[in-house]
Amino acid sequence: MKWRVDNVHPVIDGEPAAEATSVLVVDGRITALGADLSGERVEREVDGAGQWLLPGLIDLNCHLPEPGSDRGGSIESETRAAARGGFTTVCTTPDTSPVNDSGAVTHLIRDVAARNGHTRVLPVGALTRGLEGERLSDMVGLTRAGCVALGNGGHATASSRVLRRCMAYAHTFDIRLFLQPENASLASDGCAHDGLVAARLGLPGIPEVAETTAVNELLMLAEETGANLHLGPLSCARSVALVRAAKEAGHSVTAEVGIAHLVATEAAIEGYNGTFHSRPPLRTEADRRALLEGVESGVIDAIVSQHRPSDKAAKLAPFPETQPGLSTVESTLSLGLERVAAGELSRGALLRSLTSGPARVLGLEAPAIAEDAVADLTLVAPEQHWTPAVRSLYSAGPHLPVMERELPGVVMLTAVDGRIRHEHGGDGS
Amino acid sequence: MQDIEQLLDRMTDDLRAHINARGLSSLCPVGIRTGGVWVAQALRERLGIQTECGELDITFYRDDFSRIGLHPRVSPSRLPFETEGQHLLLVDDVIMSGRTIRAAMNELFDYGRPESITLAALVDLGRRELPIQPDVTGTHETLGPRQRIKLRGPETLELAVEEVPDA
Amino acid sequence: MPETSRDLQLTADGELRHFLAIEGLGQALLTRILDTADSFIEVGERTIKKVPLLRGRTVVNLFFEPSTRTRSTFELAAKRLSADVLNLDIGTSATSKGESLSDTLLNLRAMASDMFVMRHSQSGAPHFVAQSVTPDVAIINAGDGRHEHPTQAMLDMLTIRQHMKTFSGLRVAIVGDVQHSRVARSQIRALNTLGVDEVRLIAPDTLLPHEPEALGARVFHRMEEGLRNVDVIIMLRLQHERMEGALLPSESEFYRMYGLTREKLAYANPGALVMHPGPINRGVEIESAVADGPQSVILGQVTNGIAVRMAVMSMSMGGQLNERQSGTGEGVAST
Numbered sequence: 001m002k003w004r005v006d007n008v009h010p011v012i013d014g015e016p017a018a019e020a021t022s023v024l025v026v027d028g029r030i031t032a033l034g035a036d037l038s039g040e041r042v043e044r045e046v047d048g049a050g051q052w053l054l055p056g057l058i059d060l061n062c063h064l065p066e067p068g069s070d071r072g073g074s075i076e077s078e079t080r081a082a083a084r085g086g087f088t089t090v091c092t093t094p095d096t097s098p099v100n101d102s103g104a105v106t107h108l109i110r111d112v113a114a115r116n117g118h119t120r121v122l123p124v125g126a127l128t129r130g131l132e133g134e135r136l137s138d139m140v141g142l143t144r145a146g147c148v149a150l151g152n153g154g155h156a157t158a159s160s161r162v163l164r165r166c167m168a169y170a171h172t173f174d175i176r177l178f179l180q181p182e183n184a185s186l187a188s189d190g191c192a193h194d195g196l197v198a199a200r201l202g203l204p205g206i207p208e209v210a211e212t213t214a215v216n217e218l219l220m221l222a223e224e225t226g227a228n229l230h231l232g233p234l235s236c237a238r239s240v241a242l243v244r245a246a247k248e249a250g251h252s253v254t255a256e257v258g259i260a261h262l263v264a265t266e267a268a269i270e271g272y273n274g275t276f277h278s279r280p281p282l283r284t285e286a287d288r289r290a291l292l293e294g295v296e297s298g299v300i301d302a303i304v305s306q307h308r309p310s311d312k313a314a315k316l317a318p319f320p321e322t323q324p325g326l327s328t329v330e331s332t333l334s335l336g337l338e339r340v341a342a343g344e345l346s347r348g349a350l351l352r353s354l355t356s357g358p359a360r361v362l363g364l365e366a367p368a369i370a371e372d373a374v375a376d377l378t379l380v381a382p383e384q385h386w387t388p389a390v391r392s393l394y395s396a397g398p399h400l401p402v403m404e405r406e407l408p409g410v411v412m413l414t415a416v417d418g419r420i421r422h423e424h425g426g427d428g429s
Numbered sequence: 430m431q432d433i434e435q436l437l438d439r440m441t442d443d444l445r446a447h448i449n450a451r452g453l454s455s456l457c458p459v460g461i462r463t464g465g466v467w468v469a470q471a472l473r474e475r476l477g478i479q480t481e482c483g484e485l486d487i488t489f490y491r492d493d494f495s496r497i498g499l500h501p502r503v504s505p506s507r508l509p510f511e512t513e514g515q516h517l518l519l520v521d522d523v524i525m526s527g528r529t530i531r532a533a534m535n536e537l538f539d540y541g542r543p544e545s546i547t548l549a550a551l552v553d554l555g556r557r558e559l560p561i562q563p564d565v566t567g568t569h570e571t572l573g574p575r576q577r578i579k580l581r582g583p584e585t586l587e588l589a590v591e592e593v594p595d596a
Numbered sequence: 597m598p599e600t601s602r603d604l605q606l607t608a609d610g611e612l613r614h615f616l617a618i619e620g621l622g623q624a625l626l627t628r629i630l631d632t633a634d635s636f637i638e639v640g641e642r643t644i645k646k647v648p649l650l651r652g653r654t655v656v657n658l659f660f661e662p663s664t665r666t667r668s669t670f671e672l673a674a675k676r677l678s679a680d681v682l683n684l685d686i687g688t689s690a691t692s693k694g695e696s697l698s699d700t701l702l703n704l705r706a707m708a709s710d711m712f713v714m715r716h717s718q719s720g721a722p723h724f725v726a727q728s729v730t731p732d733v734a735i736i737n738a739g740d741g742r743h744e745h746p747t748q749a750m751l752d753m754l755t756i757r758q759h760m761k762t763f764s765g766l767r768v769a770i771v772g773d774v775q776h777s778r779v780a781r782s783q784i785r786a787l788n789t790l791g792v793d794e795v796r797l798i799a800p801d802t803l804l805p806h807e808p809e810a811l812g813a814r815v816f817h818r819m820e821e822g823l824r825n826v827d828v829i830i831m832l833r834l835q836h837e838r839m840e841g842a843l844l845p846s847e848s849e850f851y852r853m854y855g856l857t858r859e860k861l862a863y864a865n866p867g868a869l870v871m872h873p874g875p876i877n878r879g880v881e882i883e884s885a886v887a888d889g890p891q892s893v894i895l896g897q898v899t900n901g902i903a904v905r906m907a908v909m910s911m912s913m914g915g916q917l918n919e920r921q922s923g924t925g926e927g928v929a930s931t
Contacts, residue, residue: 199805200619202719202743202781207806271604271727272720316698316728318718320741486635489647489910496921498611498914499649501628505638513643539644 001043001418002026005379008048010369013356014348016052023053025375028418033371044420048379051412054351055367056088056376058358060178060256061233061304062329064092064121065396066112067105071311073396075109076116078309078329081395083118083422085305085330086354086411088376090119091178091362094126095153101126101137103145110146118421119414120376122148122362124178127166133157136166140173148362149230151178154279158184160217167227176228176363181214181239182206182280191320193235193281197266203319206281212238219246222253230361232256233306235280237290244299254361255299257291258306259332260401262339264288268401274315274322275399278306292339296349302358303336303350305329309397327397331388333380334407341408375418384410433551433586436567437468440549441475443565444518447547456518456547457510459483461533464522464580468551471586472520483508490532506536513541522580524550524566527559552578552588604726606915613915614726614735615908617744618785626753626789632907633754633900639676640899649910650679653710657683658701659738660716665875666738666748669898670713673905679711697721698729705730711913712736719743719778732920734912736905742776748873749782751904753790755893756828758900759869763790769822769864770813771798771854772832772881775805779873780832788812798822798854802843819854823863831856831872831881847880857883861891869893 005023009016010033024032024040032040062082066075073081075092082090092109094100100109106123113121125147129135132155139150150170157163170177187210192198194205215231219242222229232255234240243255260278265285268276276282294300308325315322328335336350356366367376385406390398414422448456457480460469466484473482488503519533530548537543549565554572572578572590581587605620607613612625639647655674657667662685674681686700701712711734714722719741726735739745753763760766768787774780774797787795795813797804808815816822823829838844856870870882870892878884887894 194806196807196810199807199810200781202741202778204719204742205806272723274724316724318697318716318721318724318740320718320720488635489639489649494649494910494914495917498918499632499910503632503635505635507638535648539639539642539646541643 002040003044003046003420004037004040004042005046005048005053006038008051008053008379011052011054011351012369014350014352020049023369025377025415025418028375030369030371030373030375033369046379046413050381050383052380052382053369054086054378054380055355055369055373056378056414056416057086057333057354058302058362059087059090059305059307059329059332060230060302060358060361061258062087062090062092062307063095063309063325064090064109065309066096067108068097072314073309074116075112075121076118077394077396078307079113079116079118079121080422081393082307082329083414083416084394084411086333086378086380086414087305087329088119088378088414088416089122090329091122091124091148093153094124094151095131095155099126099131099153100124100147101129101131101142103138103141106142106145106147119416124148124153125150127152127177127179128157128162131155133159133162136169139170139175143173143175149176149178152180154180154182156180156182156184156187156214160221163217164221164225167221167225167229171225171227174228176230178230179218180233180280181211181218181231183210183214183217186210186213191277191281191324192269193266193283195266195284197269201269201272201319208236208238208283211236211280212242215239215242219251219253223251228252230254230256232300233258233261233280233304234291234294234300235261236283236287240290240294240299244294244297247299254301255294256302256304256361257295257300258304259328259335260306260326261291262288262295262303262345263335264401269319272319274317274319275326276401277315277319277322277324278326279324292344295353296345298349301353301361303332303353304358305332307395307397309395310399311396312398315399326401327393327395327399328401330393330395331400331402331407333411334386334409335401337382337409338407375415377413377415378411379413381410381412382408386410431568433588436551437471437475440551440565440567441472444472444476444547444549447564453516453545453547455480455516457483457512457515458518458520459485459508459537461485461487461519461521461529462504464551464582465520467580467582467586468522468549469518469520472518472549481509483510485533485536487529487532487536490536492528492532508540511541512537512543514544517543517546518549519546520549522550523552523554523578524563525554525556527557527561530561531559551580554578604723607919609918611915611918612908612911613919614722615746615912616722616726616735616737618746618749618782618789619744621789623789623791626750626786629750629904629907629911630754630757632911633750633903636903636906637899639906640903646676646678648678650674650677650710650913653679653913654708655679655681655711655713655909656704656709657681658704658712658714659685660714660721661739663715663739666715669901670736670738670905673902673909674713676902677906677910682709697725701725701729705733709733710916711909713738715739717741732916734916736909736912739778742778742781744782745778746782747901747905747908748779749786750908751897751901752783752830752871752873753786754900754904755871755897756869759893760827763787763792766792766827767794767796767825768792768828768830769796769798769826770830770832771819771822771856773803773834773838774799774808774832775803776835776838777832781811783830784811784813796822796826800844800853803838819860820863823860826864826868828869828871829856829861829864831870833873833875834877834881847877851880855879855881855883856886858885858889861886867891
């Protein structure tokens with residue numbers, strides 16, 4: 001397929017170019033950039049006037065509920081939502097059912113994704129069997145089957161000894177680790193930030209130290225074992241400070257934050273609003289500010305959707321019994337742009353943390369709008385707006401941080417490997 | 430509107446006649462809050478009754494609970510005497526539908542079984558919805574569709590006709 | 597966005613339609629509950645202790661957590677309002693997941709229930725039911741997790757008002773396991789809303805929420821300081837599990853530091869009221885001589901408990917019915 005975008009501003013290192021240009025895509029690659037490519041005969045011409053052309057967005061933390069129960073979506077529905085959100089690559093978490101702790105499950109995910117997916121799907125395998133934190137998974141087998149990293153899928157590994165061995169073994173084979181820091185015994189039966197709101201609502205709290213002690217432990221163990229550690233999602237200011245200190249000391253650690261933690265705080269759970277039940281919990285405004293600052297300064301490498309679609313029933317329960325997680329993959333970019341508009345985050349930092357930042361974490365070369373680059377592309381109309389509403393969502397999970405309110409930034413087109421997988425106003429396939 | 434003192438005097442006379450005719454001894458007065466209590470006290474003095482006046486708050490017995498909910502102001506009923514086997518004088522300021530009296534009688538029976546109940550009302554507006562009639566009435570009045578009558582007190586009792594504001 | 601507690605509990609006219617939490621209710625409404633309860637106390641002294649307010653209505657006592665005492669008080673209150681009462685003790689094991697909770701309640705509503713009196717181990721469970729499951733059934737919170745136990749708190753407020761006449765100027769100390777106490781959360785809110793001078797919490801840090809000031813109280817760690825100039829002392833019940841959870845070393849050490857003895861009572865104002873939601877652990881929270889002493893109002897709260905529950909049940913039922921009828925009410929009461 002041969003197609004072209006005209007009058008568009010390519011985004012280079014997070015900054016849209018001042019000059020508009022045309023971009024020609026042939027068979028999965030960008031073959032030419034230039035002011036006038038109209039001489040080329042193409043199958044499709046797209047007018048990109050007033051729009052940005054970004055290297056496709058990369059999501060390091062996106063739960064695709066397959067294999068699993070048929071409630072709460074599928075690889076098909078959720079990657080379609082991801083493509084609508086501008087993502088061309090999503091890393092899917094290992095906490096599927098069954099857990100992705102064997103090559104067979106990894107192959108299954110990749111097969112379904114190849115057949116039904118609308119984005120690239122990079123599986124993250126389970127660090128321990130069943131994510132139970134006791135026995136190592138077949139780490140090499142998983143990576144050979146296609147896992148780009150191994151992780152704990154939000155299930156804290158209770159034993160430090162097991163964790164240390166996981167890291168040492170992973171280091172032996174140069175396997176990347178995606179670990180969500182949480183001290184299980186400190187988090188205990190908590191379901192909300194151990195702060196003002198939880199105290200008032202009488203909800204069991206998850207203290208900040210449940211995260212910071214785990215960050216510390218993981219940093220120490222990674223330093224000692226030499227493991228390639230990616231931490232997150234982070235939820236509090238002190239975690240950002242710990243990662244900053246580790247980076248300044250020369251450790252090669254990377255980190256991520258979920259978009260929900262950049263837009264909401266513990267105040268969102270007032271009235272026992274189960275939509276905002278998330279893990280790690282939403283914390284204070286000071287934490288939110290520090291996380292934004294972490295993205296701005298680059299201490300946090302990637303903004304992730306931490307998309308966790310769940311059907312309506314999963315949130316229809318008393319708050320502690322609701323399923324944690326929000327449906328965010330469709331709105332991550334727009335929510336970020338809203339923060340940019342609010343002056344809380346620079347545009348460059350936002351766009352880098354959705355493109356080059358996560359690419360670096362995955363060890364990929366810096367994505368670019370350049371000749372011969374793979375045509376994973378996201379075309380965004382920054383001045384246009386859209387309003388998330390249950391009826392019009394692609395994701396099976398209706399629990400967005402923002403509903404029935406206008407958000408800035410419409411993804412006009414998403415192309416994966418040169419193939420257009422989403423088009424605004426089209427049917428998306 | 431007629432002078433209240435005259436109305437009370439007439440009611441006192443009629444009550445005396447009623448008491449004699451029936452051969453009632455020692456009536457125990459019970460007023461329905463708020464206006465009925467004032468009238469009951471006035472009648473008690475005029476009749477020279479020794480027993481203290483009882484006060485009924487019929488909030489918990491109203492038959493319009495399912496339509497308008499619990500009335501915001503409620504205070505405890507107070508019956509400073511045993512009602513079992515007694516002759517009661519039940520007093521209200523205004524009688525119309527008869528529903529208040531029904532509620533009051535239901536409430537009285539929860540204190541015990543009185544020997545008899547005599548009903549006295551200062552003003553009878555007619556328009557009865559239940560088969561309840563006072564034994565003694567001060568005056569009969571007819572109101573317009575948007576009017577209501579109100580007894581003011583307790584220092585000086587005064588009847589006033591008010592216009593009901595449009596809903 | 598889910599409604600706040602205030603919106604959820606009140607009708608458009610500001611009448612009670614559910615009773616979920618003290619938080620969100622104003623002084624006038626709390627005072628009305630107490631006034632109405634006063635009238636129900638009088639009803640309890642009659643030959644026939646029953647009023648017809650809830651005649652023909654069905655009240656379901658839904659206890660997902662066992663509590664014979666609280667349930668019986670609610671049952672008696674409902675019966676004295678002439679309601680039909682159905683008692684369901686649903687063990688925590690039988691149903692705890694949200695979905696089955698919804699199913700259970702929807703089935704009960706289909707049986708023409710008008711009111712659910714609900715106790716649940718999860719904070720916010722009655723809130724969830726009122727908001728998402730059966731908003732047209734009046735929900736009375738009989739204790740949810742560690743969130744609120746509003747009828748117990750109102751009963752304590754009634755007791756305080758009976759003894760102290762007014763709330764203004766009072767200093768009240770709440771002693772013990774505040775962190776896990778739904779009663780304490782309701783009490784603190786009620787006391788502040790009714791206008792006491794100061795609410796104090798006296799406990800070790802392990803028995804206090806992470807940010808206790810958020811509850812609207814001043815924190816003390818020692819009885820000698822916390823009880824000084826106090827007019828009312830509320831002792832909370834200490835659960836035996838607290839020792840297993842490594843929150844306290846032992847009952848005897850708790851008694852040494854926080855048990856209310858005659859000696860510690862002397863720090864408070866003379867004649868200070870001593871309250872306890874019961875049942876008392878003698879020699880753990882309170883010395884027998886204090887519990888049975890002249891300043892104690894631990895017993896004799898049963899009457900108040902029934903009256904307060906009658907008040908919130910009739911007021912909430914009234915608000916619900918009023919709302920169902922809204923627009924058809926005539927406004928002028930017939931005389």
